[in-house]
Amino acid sequence: MTSQRYPLSILGLFMLFLLMSGSAPSQITSPPPDGDNHPWPCHIIDNSSRGADGVRLADINKDGHPDIATGWEEGGLTRIYLNPGIEKVKNNWPFVTVGSTPAVEDAVLVDLDQDDRFDVVSSCEGKTETLFVHWAPTSPGDYTKPNLWTRQALPASKGIMKWMYCVPFQMDGRYGLDLLAGGKGDDAAIGWFEAPSPPRYLEEFTWHPLSPAGWIMSLKIVDMDEDGHPDILTSDRKGPLRGCRWLKNPGPGPAQKKPWSNAFIGACDREVMFLTLADLDRDGLQDILVAANAANRSVVVFLHRLDTQAAKWKEYIIPYPPNTGTAKAVAGGDINLDGRLDLVISCEHADAGKSGVVWLSCTKSPLLGPWHRHEISGPRGIKYDRLELLDLDRDGDLDVLTCEERENRRGLGIIWYENPTQ
Numbered sequence: 569m570t571s572q573r574y575p576l577s578i579l580g581l582f583m584l585f586l587l588m589s590g591s592a593p594s595q596i597t598s599p600p601p602d603g604d605n606h607p608w609p610c611h612i613i614d615n616s617s618r619g620a621d622g623v624r625l626a627d628i629n630k631d632g633h634p635d636i637a638t639g640w641e642e643g644g645l646t647r648i649y650l651n652p653g654i655e656k657v658k659n660n661w662p663f664v665t666v667g668s669t670p671a672v673e674d675a676v677l678v679d680l681d682q683d684d685r686f687d688v689v690s691s692c693e694g695k696t697e698t699l700f701v702h703w704a705p706t707s708p709g710d711y712t713k714p715n716l717w718t719r720q721a722l723p724a725s726k727g728i729m730k731w732m733y734c735v736p737f738q739m740d741g742r743y744g745l746d747l748l749a750g751g752k753g754d755d756a757a758i759g760w761f762e763a764p765s766p767p768r769y770l771e772e773f774t775w776h777p778l779s780p781a782g783w784i785m786s787l788k789i790v791d792m793d794e795d796g797h798p799d800i801l802t803s804d805r806k807g808p809l810r811g812c813r814w815l816k817n818p819g820p821g822p823a824q825k826k827p828w829s830n831a832f833i834g835a836c837d838r839e840v841m842f843l844t845l846a847d848l849d850r851d852g853l854q855d856i857l858v859a860a861n862a863a864n865r866s867v868v869v870f871l872h873r874l875d876t877q878a879a880k881w882k883e884y885i886i887p888y889p890p891n892t893g894t895a896k897a898v899a900g901g902d903i904n905l906d907g908r909l910d911l912v913i914s915c916e917h918a919d920a921g922k923s924g925v926v927w928l929s930c931t932k933s934p935l936l937g938p939w940h941r942h943e944i945s946g947p948r949g950i951k952y953d954r955l956e957l958l959d960l961d962r963d964g965d966l967d968v969l970t971c972e973e974r975e976n977r978r979g980l981g982i983i984w985y986e987n988p989t990q
Contacts, residue, residue, distance in 0.1 A: 593834075593883035596870070596937035607946030608968070608985040611658045615981030617643030620971035622954045623982060626677035628686040629711075634958060636661075637688050638971065638982055639672030646675045646690045646702060649982065650712070654962050658986070664712045666702040667719035670694065671730075678736035681768050682744055685711065689722075689747065693730030698722065699749065699761075701770060722761065724775040725749070729756045732784045737798070740820055743767065748800065750784030757781050758802060758815065762825070776825040779815055782807025786843045790854075792816070792831075792878040800828070803835075803843040803858050811836030812843060812858055812871060814878065834883045835869040838862040842954050846900030848872075848909055848934045856881075859895035859913060866895035868911060872935065886911070889941035892926060893918030899955040901966045903927050903942075904989050909934070912944070912968055914952035924949040925968060925985065944985050950974035965989040 614620075619642030625634045633651035640647065646669045649661040669675070671694025677686045685704040692698050698721050705716035725731065729751035739746040739760050744767035750758040757777040764772030783805035792799040797817040804810050812835050815828040835858055843858035848870060856871040866888035874880035888895055893915030903910040911928040918924035925945035930937060945952075951974035957966040965987040973979035 593869070593885045594935070596884050596886045596935070596939065605943045606988075607948070608944050608988060610945070610948070610980070611984050611986060612980065613649055613661045613982040613984065614638075614647070614663060615979065615983075617645060617647075617981075618978055619643055619973045620953075620979060620981045621673055621973065622675075622971060623956055623969055624674070624676045625956060625958075626686060628677060633657075634960075635677070636969075636982065637675040637677045639669055639675040639690055641672055641973075644668060644670040644672065646672055646688055646700075648677070648686075648688065657960050662712070664717070665714045666717045667700060669696075669700055669719075671696045673731065674733045676734050676736060678745060680736070680745060681766070689734050689736065691731035691734045691749065691751075693732060693752065697725075697727050697730055699725040699731055699734065699747070703768075720770055722747075722773055723771050724761060724773050728775070729753050733787050735787050735789060737789050740824060747773070748787060748789065750781055750787050750802065752781070752783035752806070756783065758784060758787065758800060778826075778828045779830055780807075780809060782810055785841050786858075788843075788845070790814070790845065794876050801843070801845075801856075803840040805839055805841065811838070811840055812856055812869075831878065833878070833881050834871045835860050838867075838869065840869070841895055842897035844897075844899050846909060848900060850909070857898045857900060857911065859898045861895050866892070866915070868895070868898050868913060870934070884935060886928070886937070886939055888913065888915070889926065889928070889939075891921070892923050893950070893952075896952055897955045897970075899957050899968075901957040903957075903966055903987065904929065905965060911939070912955055912957060914955055914970060916951045918945075918947075918952070919950050921947045923947060924952045924972065925955075925970065944968060948975060949980055951979075960984055961986060963987075963990040 617640040621641045624637045628635045636649040647663045649663045669690040674691040688702040690700045703718040710716045731751045735748040736745045743765040744763040747761040759777035762774040786803040788801040790801045800815040812833040838860035841859040853873040868886040870884040872882045894917045897914040915924045928939040949972040953971040956969040960967045968985040
């Protein structure tokens with residue numbers, strides 16, 4: 569099924585009106601480095617292929633430890649990594665290559681056929697322009713045997729767009745899990761694939777486009793207006809609809825398969841990258857943080873939520889500190905265990921001695937700053953990706969899990985930085 573085209577001129581003019589009429593974002597100061605400049609220990613999970621492009625987590629064997637799915641874009645393959653447990657977590661992790669996936673941009677773990685074994689869905693861009701489902705072997709004992717995995721293309725996804733991201737989700741309350749997905753390029757859109765019964769019949773999945781898109785970086789399922797229906801939150805990097813915005817879920821029924829209404833949140837004048845949700849000021853409302861670039865300047869845009877209906881937001885700007893690359897991702901968590909939310913930021917173009925991952929702390933109001941810079945990666949690494957904050961070594965503090973794909977041309981691969989707080 570071909571993708572639906574949308575008229576963009578009216579939406580583009582409307583966005584321009586919002587930008588011209590809205591109040592200017594508040595600037596939050598970010599002083600230079602202030603003492604905590606020693607890199608954290610770096611542990612490599614795998615660097616045996618090229619172009620590690622993001623990590624997606626799930627506990628696939630129910631042992632209480634998070635496992636990982638990653639697509640290797642330049643390597644053209646998708647792998648699952650089995651967490652070896654606390655004693656061996658600092659070593660290379662065992663893995664299984666589940667299939668060939670040229671130009672893979674994202675890989676997510678999901679039990680799509682509901683047989684109690686995690687499969688994988690890979691999103692591919694480039695000339696591939698296809699979603700692939702990797703079916704797990706029937707016997708649990710064969711899970712780590714790559715020759716027993718089966719790869720199938722999702723027919724309704726072929727040639728529609730360059731696929732960037734996929735989120736498994738029960739959208740309509742019928743049959744198995746549906747697939748929310750988005751891409752980039754001239755025909756890009758956000759939409760969902762309606763699952764059939766049984767879900768192994770991939771040719772019966774139906775594509776429902778919900779909104780045009782330019783270059784989707786983030787897709788999250790969030791009930792933005794607290795009406796009981798999960799909405800779609802996205803950061804869109806390019807085009808007339810760029811910025812942070814959300815699509816309102818009309819609820820089960822025919823309207824759910826038609827375009828959803830779009831609401832802009834902010835950062836529409838910037839090239840937004842990965843976003844995250846965090847109640848940064850601890851007022852009980854989930855704020856949005858997004859790494860963004862504009863006019864050779866990298867920042868974290870702090871979109872402060874002012875109401876429960878997601879209608880009112882105030883924009884604050886937290887500059888990237890000196891000696892870092894360009895903005896790529898941001899995550900929020902209490903890094904130094906002082907009871908306050910800190911920010912971890914990652915970068916691209918972190919060459920010439922710049923840092924690619926640092927963390928920022930604020931001892932006063934996050935609405936005012938100042939934010940203080942602390943080291944994580946040091947100068948090693950050039951192009952980093954999404955960030956996951958989790959306690960991998962179970963010592964009581966948050967470590968940083970990410971990917972790096974440009975150091976020494978091959979990249980550091982899938983890595984995690986060990987928090988030295990504990």
